[in-house]
Amino acid sequence: MxxxxxxxxxxxxxxxxxxxxxxxxxxxxxxxxxxxxxxxxxxxxxxxxxxxRWVIPGLWDEHTHMLQWSLAQARVDVSAAQSAAEVAQAIGWHLGVLPESDDGAEHVRDVVVGFGFRDAMWPDRPTRALLDEVAGPTPVVIASGDGHCGWVSTAAAELLGADVDASGILREDDWFDVSRRLDRQGESDLDGLVVVAGTYAAARGIVGVVDLEMADNTRAWQRRVAAGATSLRVEAGFYADRLDEVIAAGYRAGDVVPDTGDLVRIGPLKIMSDGSLNTRTAFCRTPYVVAPVAPVATEVEPVDSGVELVETGDTEVEPVETVVSTGSTGVSSTGSTGVVSTGSTGGGTTADPHHGALDVDPDEMKQQIVRAFDAGLDVTVHAIGDAAVHLVLDTFEEIGRGGRMEHAQLVDPADLPRFAALGVTASIQPEHAMDDRDVVDAYWEGTSGIPFPVRSLVDAGATVRFGSDAPVAALDPWATMAAAVHRSRDDRDPWHPEETVDARTALAAHARGRDExxxxxxxxxxxxxxxxxxxxxxxxxxxxxxxxxxxxxxxxx
Incomplete structure (x- = not known):
């Protein structure tokens, strides 16, 4: 031919x-x-x-959740809400315009799903009672903007089998479980949404995505390609619950997934080491120092992370125990410094220090990485707080092989050169800095780490890749590059302008190293x-x- x-x-x-x-x-x-x-x-x-016109290399979004992004476009947008009360009001307005049943009786609707709340700076706290007041018998679930927690009404908790306290908030693994249950619609309906999302991505210059959806992404993309999703290249990631299956199938990193027309390849094992900033679960050396509302904590068994944490006002650094997050209402340590990970709404205070929490035992994380590497697979590890970043770098160093890190939103200056030295790629999302700048200034004010480093990583020789983490930020590489180059949005002054990069560097980070x-x-x-x-x-x-x-x-x- x-x-x-x-x-x-x-x-x-x-x-x-x-x-x-x-x-x-x-x-x-x-x-x-x-x-x-x-x-x-x-x-x-x-x-x-x-x-x-100008011709440039095709753009990759190095961190997406394609199904969640697709679903978010059809959910109730509450991202502009500045309080729990405003979210409840928006949900009430939405419910008020939904049709009643044909017979005129009170209509118990399907689950109503909202998206986009960020409660870190709210003056009030979300409660199940507040949501129930507007939702009544209608199940309502609202996903946070950072994807690490959700707000659930009583009717939704009963329908979905979720164990939720009076706050109505589920965090980390508890939330991920509920989120997956929400996605169990007909496969053809869901695949159709992703086909549309792929078309939108192509219209913004995206040629490929790394899909880190918590799902069976290889089979999902086989169906999607058959349904017409042919506008993108895809690297289909997976999590530890599918590691055995991927190994048994004989897949190795970069292998083409059958029946996808050479468009879909095996992506990395993704491991979650800590939580997120807005959920106040990112694992940090310095405690979160502001709490707009009172924190809530429950006790779980602490583990030793091996990372040194600092209490506000201390001049010496002492090793302390930390915790592995295991529930929706928070975790606390009984270790040497009394580190507390708060519950549904709170940050910490100087009197009640809060460092966040690990989502995985460090030894278990190391074992998973080694298993994946031995099987010829790639690994990427989510790490947002500086303590988590340090721990993940230590783990790669102990193993003797570099991998990839997602986010790196707070990095100790001493850890910057370790990315290049260890061969660890920094997969970062500059637009998150625009979403979180005020939260960082409030909660991480006393940290010695660098918030949302870009220029610092580049100058330290790290391989840097850009993504959106859609739906946490829009699936739009131009928004990402603008955030990296200008460190500003909505006519505000640049935030930490010392971390800006030039447009050529930003393009290369979004085009897998190709700057022209x-x-x-x-x-x-x-x-x-x-x-x-x-x-x-x-x-x-x-x-x-x-x-x-x-x-x-x-x-x-």
Whole structure:
């Protein structure tokens, strides 16, 4: 079969002068030649005049939850709420416009699901009673913006078999279990939503995603490709509950998943080491120092993390025990410093220090990593707090092999050079800094760590990759790059401007190291209307004209 040759005529390459023709086939960029001298031999090419637009490498979102992102688009958006009362009001308004049953009787509706609350700075606390007041017999579940907790009404708790206290809040594993139950709709309905999400992603220049959904992603993407989800390359991640299955199937990192047209490959084992900032479960050396509302704690058995924690006002660092999070209402340690991990709403206070919690026993984490590596699989570990970051780096160092870390939102300066030295890739989400800047300033004010480092990681020689963690942030690489380059949104002053990077660095982080189109590159390309490297370019609203995967158009404006 003859090779199809495509020529993108009159193209511009950011950072270069003049117009070029980009010549490519189904697999790679064959050549870049000045437009005035362009000569293509062989079969007649397909010529597309891009009329002076800029051609850049295809963009990857290195951290997504594709099903959750798809579902979030159809859920009640409460992200603008500034209090628990406002969330309840928004849910009440939504319920008020839902239709009653055909016979006019009081209609007990299906589960109503909201998305996007961030309660870290609220002046009031969520309670089950507050939600019940507006929900009545209708089951209501509201997922937090960071994906690490949910607010559940009594009717929803009964329907879903969730054990929830008076706060109505489920956190970490308890929430993940309930969230998975919410997703058990018909497979064809869910797959259709993801097909639409893939089309949207292509319209923003995305050519590939790492899907870290808590699901059987290999089988899910086989179905989705069959249903028409062919606009993206996918690396399908998995969690420890499927490690045995993946190993038994003989998969190794990067293997093509059968029946996916070479679009879907085996991604990494993902391990959750700690929680999140907004949920106040990220594991930190310095305690969270502000509590807008009173914390609640319950006791569980502490474990020794081996990480040194600091109490506010201490001048000496002493090793303490920490805890593994095991329940929805929080955890507490009875170790040497009395570290407390709060419950449904609270941060900590100086008198009641709160360092967050680990989601996995450190020894168990190490064993899982070793098993995956021995089977030829890749590993990525979620670590947000600086204590978790340090622990994960220690674990990779002990094993003697680098891997990948998701988030790294608070990093001790001493740990920055360890990323490059150990070969640990930093997979980060710069837009989270824009969402969390006020929460960081309130809760992590006394930390010695660097919040949301980007420039510091780059300068330290780390391999940096960008993603969204959609639906935590929008599935939009231009928002991510804007956050990295400008460290601002909504006309606010730049936040920690010392951590900004230039647009070329941001592009490379979103394009797997490719900062411009070159001969020999894979034929995954994006055509945009403006020069992303132009001084003062805002990036966030970048118009995308076309996207191509493997020499095939997946989006044309």
């Amino acid at each position: 003859p090779t199809t040759v495509t020529v993108l005529r009159n193209a511009r390459i950011p950072g270069r002068d003049g117009l070029v023709d980009v010549v490519l086939d189904e697999s790679s960029v064959v050549a870049l030649v000045p437009t005035t001298t362009s000569v293509v031999t062989g079969p007649a090419p397909i010529v597309v005049d891009v009329e002076g 189109v070159r001969a020999g590159d894979v034929a995954d390309l994006v055509v945009v209307d403006r020069d992303p490297f132009a001084p003062g370019e805002p990036l966030r609203d970048m118009p995308v004209w076309a996207t191509m995967v493997g020499g095939r158009w997946t989006y044309r404006a």
